[in-house]
Amino acid sequence: MSTSPNDATAALLAARTSGLRVITSDGRGIPVAHEPRDAADREPWAEYNARTGTVIRRHSSASCTTVQTTARWMQWSVSRSVSARLTRAGVHCAYEGRADGTRATTTFVDGSSLTWTGAGIRADVQGDDFTIHHSISEHRILRVQCTDDDGDITEQQTFATGNYADDSAALVACVTAYADRHGRTPRAEEPLPPIVLEGDPVSATLLKARSQEKGAVRIVTNDDRMLPVAYEPRTSDDPTPWAEYDPADGTVVGRRRSLECATLDVERGTVTEGWTVARSIYARLEEAGIEFAFGNDSGGTYIRVALADGSELTWNGVTVHGNDVSVLHTIGEHRSFVLDFTGRDGREVNHQFATGSYAADSSALVAWVVAYADHYGRAPRPLH
Template sequence: MSTSPNDSTAGLLAARASGIRVVTADGRGIPVAHEPRHPNDREPWAEYEGCTGTIVSRHSGDACTTVLSPRWMQWSASRSVNVRLTRAGVHCVYEGLADGTRARTTFIDGSELTWTGVGIHADAQGDEFTIHHPISEHRILRVQWSNESGDVTEQRTHRFASGSYADDSAALVACVIAYADCHGRTPHTEEQPQIDPQGDPVSATLLKARSQEKGAVRIVTNDDRAVPVAYEPRTSDDPTPWAEYDPADGTIADRHQSLACATLDVERGTVSEPWTVARSIYTRLTDADIEWACGRDPAGTYDKVVFVDGSELTWNGVTVHGDDVSVLHTIGEHRSLSLDFSGRDGREVNHQFATGSYAADSSALVAWVTAYADHYGRAPRPQL
């Protein structure tokens, strides 16, 4: 593209070619993109809104300057695209090198999609793909979808290189959403690792008793209710590390100090039904019009859901007592949840939820079951 007349754009472009960033000269230091609308455009430098990827202002070369290392992540391609995809219910994870070369999402039917970009410095710096470069240094965006079916791999690639980041990013977002609508969105889980009870001797004692007795001792609130509680500290020095759950919706209703908790001797295998993992999850699946308990085994180790097309899904959990698999243990004894899908086409998928937070794990499991039900069809209530 030619430069605008009577301004310093030519010098800015020369500096940019050497790796220096061009930004607004008004003290804000916002990266700008050289996107002239015509050969004689006197405001060829476009200032973008970071989240929406739209142009909010235009500048002449005299209104811009150069900097070596501005704060630019707010205007990165990764943030601009992923904010819009997240709002549309499409969740991507970054992959590749430490600075990010691509973002990937897996759909319900097992197909995958990656998106990436190429910046203006690809030739000079040898970088091929990147998603964390500034909007202002955009050259190309690309989407690749692939699906493996037996020995056949189907792939499609879409390339967006109009010269306008606004147009290219809008086209990429629309393309990814179209694939998600066709192949099924997958839910997202944020990891929240559990923290050891350092500096909290009372909690350490409670946890030791629960571990040694392996189901014969339950940690409950030290009041007349004796509600089972889960050890889920938010920080290493959380003053209220014990979570009391609302069994109906799987959310934390209250938090307690270790001194407000106690051990309760119970017969091994005995559960407090209102606070079982099964009841907590069943309630939410029922609210989503999904019929559960189509195939629970007598020992209560798993539950099954059958969809309209004949595909099946089973879920279960692992307790804090070793490798005990169950759906009938209390929320307070939750370690992880597992989901297994088996399709009529022979496809099998396993999902694990073990963030250390029952709220996060159960919400993720319910979201996944609901997503599968949306994609494969809710079966009617079985006739008993």
């Protein structure tokens, strides 16, 4: 007697309950979710496109089998599937919880935050009920929790229709709507590991001269242009560790060997204006429609950006010479940026950008200023 479709489905579900995973039997071994469209559905097993969270094929129970494995099938995990869509929507999340993560979080421009997590059809292999790394095929619920800048829960939603396509779409829509209201934050840049060049005595001599003179000597291209260059080796044996920048967009336009660089004696206080970090950032803020003003205080120089709601931003930089706070040093002498936000309600936020790359730090600084301006409003050009 042949096995009926219902009997085959029951056998697969029983095997799944015992810890096995249901996959396609066509040699691809793709995990499938039991999502029958009605009681008589002859193809109750759904195969998903993980990136879009949509069903691309349906399978009968006869075309599925089981496998016993501890593999995570990360490309079909709930975390990978949802994160791909949130990233496309400009929402960047970080994993939290265990080393591999049981939830994902993101903080918004206004200080509020959001956490999302999920639960599978059974506790995962480490015994946790909540996880975001189980397979789409083992999805049971997704949950979102929102908190304000004081950490108080303001909203919580659970999506548990029994259909991953519907639940994940609802989760992405919820998170995206929250980001629209509270302000997307740019992706965080990770600091680069410190790199020491091996077998490059010329670069060592250039760096020693720059360090000893503390601003009186600048490293420039060894040609008629004498353009400032930044020491940004990519590896310990990088043959061209000196980066030449386009100051208008903060991108590297060329790389130089140490023998293509030289020291330039500069009277303290004078600058190569076109390649200052101020001019480089100015160009991109102007393009984004953001007005700014130059300021001084006892600690050095800074740039102020007033926002439409009465809050403000200030930013400045630190040079490779240590405690020199400035916005008028050259790109080649950049070490880090600091951005401070002061809300009209007194809320203060500090951001630091110190990856070791001017391209990464300056783009992150601009992205954060634009994010604040998008959320709190651009102030008109001040009248003089």
